[in-house]
Amino acid sequence: MNMNSIRNLLLVIFAFANVFGNAQNADQVKKRGPADEYARSSISYLLLDFQTEKYSAMLNNAINTTTVPSKFDNNELSKKTLKAPYYHTASTSYSAPNGEKIRQALVADKYAIDVVKYWWKVKDDGSYSTSLIAKRGEYNATDEVVSTVDATKVGRAKLGDLGLKLIGNSYVMVLDFDEIKSIEEIYDAQDLAARQLAEKLKTEFKPVKRIKNGFEGKIFAYLYKINYPDTVQGYFDASFIDDKKLDIQKLNKIFDEVYSPLTLVTTETTKIEATQANPGEFLAPTVQQSADQLMVKLVNTGILKSLDKIETRIEAFRVKTPVTNVDPIRAKIGRKESLKHERRYFVWQYVESSNGGVNTKKKGVIRARKVIDNSIDELGNTRESSFYQIGGGRIDVGMTLQERKDFGIGISAGYGSIGFALRGDINIGQWADLPIRQLKLYGEMISGSKVYDDAVQPAGVLSFPDDNKFSQTKFSFGILKESPFARNFFYGWQVGYTMETITWEAVDKNQQFSEGGFNWGLRLGANLFSPSFQLIGSVNGHHYGEVTYKSGADGATDLPLGINSSEIFPSKTPVSFDLSLRLNF
Numbered sequence: 001m002n003m004n005s006i007r008n009l010l011l012v013i014f015a016f017a018n019v020f021g022n023a024q025n026a027d028q029v030k031k032r033g034p035a036d037e038y039a040r041s042s043i044s045y046l047l048l049d050f051q052t053e054k055y056s057a058m059l060n061n062a063i064n065t066t067t068v069p070s071k072f073d074n075n076e077l078s079k080k081t082l083k084a085p086y087y088h089t090a091s092t093s094y095s096a097p098n099g100e101k102i103r104q105a106l107v108a109d110k111y112a113i114d115v116v117k118y119w120w121k122v123k124d125d126g127s128y129s130t131s132l133i134a135k136r137g138e139y140n141a142t143d144e145v146v147s148t149v150d151a152t153k154v155g156r157a158k159l160g161d162l163g164l165k166l167i168g169n170s171y172v173m174v175l176d177f178d179e180i181k182s183i184e185e186i187y188d189a190q191d192l193a194a195r196q197l198a199e200k201l202k203t204e205f206k207p208v209k210r211i212k213n214g215f216e217g218k219i220f221a222y223l224y225k226i227n228y229p230d231t232v233q234g235y236f237d238a239s240f241i242d243d244k245k246l247d248i249q250k251l252n253k254i255f256d257e258v259y260s261p262l263t264l265v266t267t268e269t270t271k272i273e274a275t276q277a278n279p280g281e282f283l284a285p286t287v288q289q290s291a292d293q294l295m296v297k298l299v300n301t302g303i304l305k306s307l308d309k310i311e312t313r314i315e316a317f318r319v320k321t322p323v324t325n326v327d328p329i330r331a332k333i334g335r336k337e338s339l340k341h342e343r344r345y346f347v348w349q350y351v352e353s354s355n356g357g358v359n360t361k362k363k364g365v366i367r368a369r370k371v372i373d374n375s376i377d378e379l380g381n382t383r384e385s386s387f388y389q390i391g392g393g394r395i396d397v398g399m400t401l402q403e404r405k406d407f408g409i410g411i412s413a414g415y416g417s418i419g420f421a422l423r424g425d426i427n428i429g430q431w432a433d434l435p436i437r438q439l440k441l442y443g444e445m446i447s448g449s450k451v452y453d454d455a456v457q458p459a460g461v462l463s464f465p466d467d468n469k470f471s472q473t474k475f476s477f478g479i480l481k482e483s484p485f486a487r488n489f490f491y492g493w494q495v496g497y498t499m500e501t502i503t504w505e506a507v508d509k510n511q512q513f514s515e516g517g518f519n520w521g522l523r524l525g526a527n528l529f530s531p532s533f534q535l536i537g538s539v540n541g542h543h544y545g546e547v548t549y550k551s552g553a554d555g556a557t558d559l560p561l562g563i564n565s566s567e568i569f570p571s572k573t574p575v576s577f578d579l580s581l582r583l584n585f
Contacts, residue, residue, distance in 0.1 A: 040136070041316050042073035043171045044115065045303060048084040048102070055180045055215075058292060062299040063175075069307065070375065071319060071338035073136055075118055075170060082109065088178055099264045102174050102222050111172065112226050112261035113254055116236070119167050126245040136166055168228035169316060171265070173221055177302065180217035182291075183275060184210075214275030214294045221270070221306035223314070224262040231257075268309045274298035312405055319403040323347065323395060329366055330384035331401050334374035339385055342408065342430035342437070343368045347392065348400045363399055364392025364487070365531050367430075369437060388437060390484045391531035407585055410440075412536060416578020418472060419448015421538075423580065425480055438482040442494060446474040446540075446576065452569045458561050462511060462551055465504045470569075474500045474542060476519045488531075494521040498542050502565070510552035515544035515565055525582070534582045541575050 047063040050056055060081055068074040085101040106112070121129035190208045198205035235257055239250035255261035274297035277284035289297070311317045319337045324330050333339050347364040366387040374383055389395060408427030415421065425442040428434065451469050478496015485491070498519035503512045520543075525536035547568065549559040566572055 040071070040073055040166065041169045041171060042075045042136075042166065043068060043173060044075040044077050045080070046106075046111070046172055046174045047081045047299075048174060048176045049081040050084045050088060053088070053180075055177075055295070058295045059177055059180070059299065061292065062296045065296045066300055066303055069304070069338050070336050072317075073166070075115055075172075077114055077118055079109075079111070079114065082106070082111075082174065084176070098176075098220075099222055099267060103224060103260075103262055103264055106172070106174070106224065106262050107255075107260075110252070110255070113252060115170050115172070115226050116167060116228070116232075116254070117251070119170070120246075122246060122248075122251065124248070126241065126248045126251075128244075128246055133167075168226065170226040170228070171316075172224050172226070172262070173303070173306065174224065175299075175302065175306075176220040176222070177299070178218055178220065180215055180298075182215055183213050186216065210278060211281045212275045212277050213288075214273065215298045216271075216273040216275070217298065218269060218271045219302035219306060221268045221302070221310070223265045223267065223310060225265050227261050227263055266310060266314060268306045270302060270305045270309065272298055272302045272305060274301055308405070311403070319345075319401070321401050323397055323399045323401060324384055326395060326397060328369070329387040329389060329395055331387065332374070332382040332384050333401075334372040334383065334385045336373075336375045339368055339371050340430070340433045341368055341371055341435050342427055342433075344404050344406050345387065345401045346404045347395050348402060349396075350400070362392065364395045365390050365404075366395070366401070367437070370435065388484065389487050390490075391488055391527045393487070410582050410584045412534075412580040412582035414536070414538075414578050414580025416446070416538070416576055416580075418446050418450070418474070418576045418578070421446045421578045421580055423582075438484070438490075438492070440480040440482070441477070442480040442496070443477040444475070446472075446476075446578070448472060452571060454570050456568055456570070458549070458563065458568055460559055460561070461549055462553075469504070471503045472500065473503075474498055476540075476542075478519060480521075482523075482525075488527040490525050490534075492523045492525075494523070495519070498544075500542065500544060500565070510550075512550045512552065513547050513565060513568070514550065515547045517542070517544040519543070528581075532584045534584065536580050536582055538578050538580065539575065540578070543574055 045063065045066055045068075047059060049060060063080045068076075082102075082105055085105040086098055119133055121132055187208050187210050194208065195205045197203075232254060235254045236251070239246045239254070241247050274294045276289055276294070279288065307317075319333055319339070321331050321333050321337075324332055345366050345368070346362055347366060349361045349363045351359055351361060366389050368385060369388045370386040372383045372385050374385075387401075408430035410423075410425045412423045413421065421444065423442060423444040425440040427438065427440050429436045429439045449469055449471050451467065453468050455464055455468055455470075457464050476496050476498040478494055480492060480494040482490050482492035496519045497516065499514070499516040501512055501514045503510065519541065521538055521540040523536050523538045525534050527533070528535050544564055547561045547563060547565050549561055550556070551559075561568075566574070
């Protein structure tokens with residue numbers, strides 16, 4: 001195969017991808033499905049090397065042990081560090097000038113062309129290989145694409161050509177670790193400040209208790225995208241010598257002809273730490289990690305936290321794939337795409353507009369229910385993870401799932417038979433990656449005032465208020481389980497422990513009854529506009545044990561009364577009702 005043949009093949013490849021994409025778009029619009037198949041992003045990391053700083057060497061070693069989440073392809077270039085183009089100052093923070101300085105340093109370092117060479121596996125002698133492009137193109141393709149290609153004369157061997165478009169979905173995240181301090185240094189600074197204050201006030205100096213070790217700091221993450229348009233591919237075509245080699249000199253000049261080979265996409269700033277309890281302290285590890293190991297943990301923590309933030313805002317970093325089945329809802333993604341139980345996805349419908357274009361419409365919100373490990377699935381026979389719906393309308397095969405992470409936290413407030421109610425809950429299935437739908441930890445506070453005309457004053461109690469008005473406050477915590485149904489409704493139950501205090505004012509002294517016991521609750525809710533905003537009705541039961549009386553008098557001891565609150569307040573019911581609004585985020 002000569003150079004012209006290679007060029008012609010590339011043109012066929014792009015034409016095939018374009019025709020296939022257009023055909024898919026038309027078909028998907030027709031069946032209300034996604035306009036494009038999910039295209040994996042690839043990423044590499046570069047550490048800014050501030051060579052004169054104390055922890056520069058440790059950071060340089062740590063960057064070589066970083067990991068890339070499985071949902072991204074790893075552009076594992078040998079170059080891991082970049083000499084910092086600016087210096088840290090006392091007021092260093094993200095700034096556009098620093099982002100531009102880094103971009104210019106990347107351009108001067110020819111980093112963009114190094115990424116392209118990595119994709120094509122170009123060696124110093126100009127020889128190359130399409131194996132990586134083929135492999136990633138095959139994995140990126142859906143089973144439907146595989147079936148379509150198998151039915152053509154192009155065949156399975158050409159499926160890898162679809163990976164060419166992924167080169168333009170390559171990113172580099174440049175990492176600026178700043179204000180890195182050991183916990184020992186932080187303790188020393190605290191002791192110094194405390195000692196100086198003690199000397200000034202003529203008081204005893206008390207050193208800080210040193211309970212942990214490790215590192216703290218912050219990270220500025222700068223995300224750049226490789227600019228790989230059709231014009232660059234055209235320059236690349238011209239560098240072929242024959243079917244085995246490329247002209248290295250022409251290849252190296254590719255991005256000299258491009259206005260901007262890299263584009264700054266976004267930045268994130270995150271506080272980070274990697275610590276462990278000192279020997280003898282609570283939760284101290286049996287074997288202490290070394291300083292180098294903790295630095296590795298710090299670097300990886302900074303990367304993963306930065307990526308988590310970036311994924312919430314950058315379209316290309318969100319997993320996107322067609323719905324392949326319903327009842328239950330299923331899609332061909334899994335652990336390979338970093339799917340976890342209870343992970344939230346939006347479902348989109350693509351519809352043709354009156355002018356012939358394509359518009360998107362959000363059709364529903366779902367969460368992952370059963371997650372499969374698809375890392376070794378055979379191409380064309382990918383297994384499916386299943387999902388359940390928590391809001392929206394009817395979901396059909398061919399619609400598009402798009403990852404939309406949330407925190408799995410709900411905050412609600414309302415009013416009921418006792419008074420004001422405030423609640424919070426967290427989805428532990430989501431945080432702990434457990435295969436249980438909507439299993440949560442909750443905490444609540446219910447507070448209000450009530451008149452008990454039939455109140456019976458027990459012996460030993462100083463006095464009851466003349467108006468028989470008492471303030472009641474309940475605190476409860478425990479486990480909450482909710483189950484969605486009919487797409488926009490849910491029911492649930494909760495069990496836990498509750499504590500109640502009943503207070504009043506008398507003779508300028510605070511008096512209080514306190515009791516604790518079993519708590520239960522039933523709830524029924526509905527989405528208002530979306531699953532992020534819900535209306536909930538609750539029935540709550542509070543069953544207490546013995547009442548303890550506190551007079552509030554100086555030096556007085558608590559007095560167990562040997563009775564429960566229903567004997568003091570006969571009309572007091574153990575069941576309360578309330579209506580609340582919940583915000584989920």
